[in-house]
Amino acid sequence: xxxxxxxxxxxxxxxxxxxxxxxxxxxxxxxxxxxxxxxxxxxxxxxxxxxxxxxxxxxxxxxxxxxxxxxxxxxxxxxxxxxxxxxxxxxxxxxxxxxxxxxxxxxxxxxxxxxxxxxxxxxxxxxxxxxxxxxxxxxxxxxxxxxxxxxxxxxxxxxxxxxxxxxxxxxxxxxxxxxxxxxxxxxxxxxxxxxxxxxxxxxxxxxxxxxxxxxxxxxxxxxxxxxxxxxxxxxxxxxxxxxxxxxxxxxxxxxxxxxxxxxxxxxxxxxxxxxxxxxxxxxxxxxxxxxx
Numbered sequence: 001x002x003x004x005x006x007x008x009x010x011x012x013x014x015x016x017x018x019x020x021x022x023x024x025x026x027x028x029x030x031x032x033x034x035x036x037x038x039x040x041x042x043x044x045x046x047x048x049x050x051x052x053x054x055x056x057x058x059x060x061x062x063x064x065x066x067x068x069x070x071x072x073x074x075x076x077x078x079x080x081x082x083x084x085x086x087x088x089x090x091x092x093x094x095x096x097x098x099x100x101x102x103x104x105x106x107x108x109x110x111x112x113x114x115x116x117x118x119x120x121x122x123x124x125x126x127x128x129x130x131x132x133x134x135x136x137x138x139x140x141x142x143x144x145x146x147x148x149x150x151x152x153x154x155x156x157x158x159x160x161x162x163x164x165x166x167x168x169x170x171x172x173x174x175x176x177x178x179x180x181x182x183x184x185x186x187x188x189x190x191x192x193x194x195x196x197x198x199x200x201x202x203x204x205x206x207x208x209x210x211x212x213x214x215x216x217x218x219x220x221x222x223x224x225x226x227x228x229x230x231x232x233x234x235x236x237x238x239x240x241x242x243x244x245x246x247x248x249x250x251x252x253x254x255x256x257x258x259x260x261x262x263x264x265x266x267x268x269x270x271x272x273x274x275x276x277x278x279x280x281x282x283x284x285x286x287x288x289x290x291x292x
Contacts, residue, residue, distance in 0.1 A: 001017075001018070001019075001020075001052050001056070002020075002048070002052055003018075003020055003070075004020065004023055004039075004044075005023065005038070005039045006035070006039075007020060007070050007071065008035055008070070008071070008072070009068050009070065010068070010100075010102075010128050010166070011250070012166070013066070013068040013100065015065075015066065016066040016067055016068040016100070017064045017066070017067045017068070017093075018067075018068050018070050019049065019052065019053060019067055019068070019069055019070065019085075019089070020044060020049075020052075020070045020071060021043075021044050021049055021069050021070070021074050021077065021085055022041065022042065022043055022044055022069075022070070022071050022072070022073065022074050022076060022077065023039055023040070023041065023042045023043075023044060023071055024036040024039040024040055024041040024042065024071055024072060025041060025071065025072030025073055026041045026072070026073045026076035026104070026106075026107060027072075027073065027104055027106070027144075027145055028040075028041060028072070029143045029144070029145050030132070030142055030143060030144055030145075031141075031142040031143055031209060031210040031211040031214065032132075032142060032170065032173065032203060032205075032206065032209055032210075032211040033206070033209065034206035034207065034208050034209045035072065035206075036071065036072055037208060037209070039071070041072075041076070043077065043081070046081070046084060046085070049085060049088065050088060053088060053089065053092045053093070054088075054092050056092075061092055061093050061094070062093075062094060062095060063095070064093045064095065064096060065095055065096065065097045065098070066096075066097060066098045066099070066100070067089055067093070067096060067098075067099045067100070068099075068100050068101065069085070069099065069100070069101040069124075070102075071102075072102050073101075073102050073103060073104050073107060074101040074102065074103075075101055075102075075103040075104070075107045075108060075111075075127065076104075076107045079111055079115045079118070079119065082119055082124065083118070083119065083122060086099060086119065086122040086123050086124060087122070089123070090122070090123060096123065098123065098125050098126060099123045099124045099125065099126075100124070100125065100126035100127065100128065101124065101126075101127060101128070102127070102128045102129070102130075103127040103128065103129050103154075103158070104129060104130070104146070104154070105129065105146050105150050105151040105152075105153070105154030105155065106145070106146055106150070106154070107154075108127075108129075108154035108155070108157050108158050109150065109153060109154045109157065111157075112157075113157055113160045113161050114161075116157060116158055116160075116161030116163060117160075117161040117162055119161075119163075120161050120162045120163050124163070125163060125164060126163065126164045126165075126166065127158055127163055127164070127165055127166070128166045128167075128168070129151075129154075129155060129165060129166070129167050129168070130167075130168050130169075130170075131151055131167050131168065131169050131186070131189060131190065131193070132144055132168075132169055132170050132173060133148075133169060133170070133173050133174060133182050133185065133186050133189075134148050134169070134182075134185035134186035134187070134188055134189025134190065135148070135174060135178065135181055135182045135185035135186065136148050137174075137178065137181075138173055138174040138178060138181075138182045138185075141174070142173060142211070143210070148185070148189050151189070151193075152189060152192045152193055155167065155193040155195065156193070159193075159194070159195075164195075164196045164197070165193065165195035165196055165197070166195060166196065166197035166198075166199065167190060167193055167195040167197070167198055167199070168198075168199045168200065168201060169186045169190065169198075169200055169201075169235070170200075170201050170202070170203050171183075171200055171201065171202045171203060171223075171228045171231045171232055171235075171253075172202055172203035172222050172223050172227075172228050172231065173203050175220040175221055175222060175223070176221045176222065176223050176227060177221070179223050179227055179230070179231055180230065180231065180234050182231070183230075183231040183232075183234035183235045183238075184234050184235075184238050186235050186238075187234065187235040187236065187237065187238025187239050188238050190235070190239060190241070191238065191239055191240040191241055194241050194242050194244070195241070195244060196243070196244060196245065197244065197245050197246075197247070198239075198241070198244055198245070198246045198247070198261075199247050199248070199250065200232060200235065200247070200248040200250075200253070201250045201252045201253065202228050202250075202252045202253045202254060202290070203222065203252075204252050204290060204291075225254045225284055226276065226279055228254055229254065229255060229272060229275060229276060230276065232248060232255075232257075232272060233269060233272040233273070233276065236265060236268050236269055236272070237269060239261055239262075239265065240262070241261050241262060242262075243260070243261075243262075244260070244261045244262075245258075245260055245261075246258050246259055246260065246261045246264070246268070251285075251289070251290060251291040252290050252291065253285065253290075254284040254285050254290070255272075255275060255282070255284055255285070256285070257271060257272070
């Protein structure tokens with residue numbers, strides 16, 4: 001496999017074959033994200049994808065059960081190109097069970113439910129989407145380029161097509177000033193999406209990003225660790241989902257916590273309340289251990 005630049009994948013795709021079908025991110029405007037600053041969005045030539053996949057040893061191809069399509073938003077590809085790629089994967093990987101990809105709402109809205117359903121039937125079963133915040137002001141401030149309503153509608157379109165969704169949001173993204181507004185609205189938006197998986201990350205400043213400059217200049221003041229946990233509690237309090245695996249165990253988070261919602265909701269809130277009431281009694285993840 002040949003890879004161009006750094007390749008990012010969700011933690012849950014650690015055992016998947018990573019197939020790079022695009023370069024960079026089709027959006028690439030978010031203040032906090034430095035992942036693709038040096039990698040303009042481009043579509044990888046299909047011939048190269050064919051060479052990489054079919055060039056794998058037969059024994060490797062037979063072992064592959066899952067494939068993750070990189071980079072930041074493979075769903076930006078046309079339905080025809082995605083169908084070509086999925087056909088290639090199924091022909092070359094006889095035991096393939098699932099294909100997944102990052103996605104954003106704009107590109108989901110660029111496809112019909114019928115198109116997405118056809119891709120689902122071809123094996124594109126799981127999409128990872130960064131909501132970031134359920135607060136429109138926060139999304140505008142970070143230059144997300146999409147509204148909350150657009151993100152909810154894009155996700156619903158994918159769900160209606162039978163795809164599973166893993167949606168992430170970011171603690172601290174609105175700064176201290178709009179902290180709880182951001183949190184409450186994010187819980188509400190996640191409830192409206194009603195995904196199969198929810199993951200919460202905590203904002204970390206990446207060198208070279210606008211967010212880093214905003215914090216350095218004092219334009220944005222971030223919540224402290226307890227403020228981040230108050231946001232987390234507020235989000236969970238506002239969550240009303242059908243059946244969702246909830247995780248806040250990413251390496252960026254101060255307190256790893258999770259469960260299945262709605263069943264574990266009250267237990268999660270109780271655990272957070274215990275920490276917030278007696279912070280000295282709990283050892284949070286040190287700053288030096290927090291990683292993207």
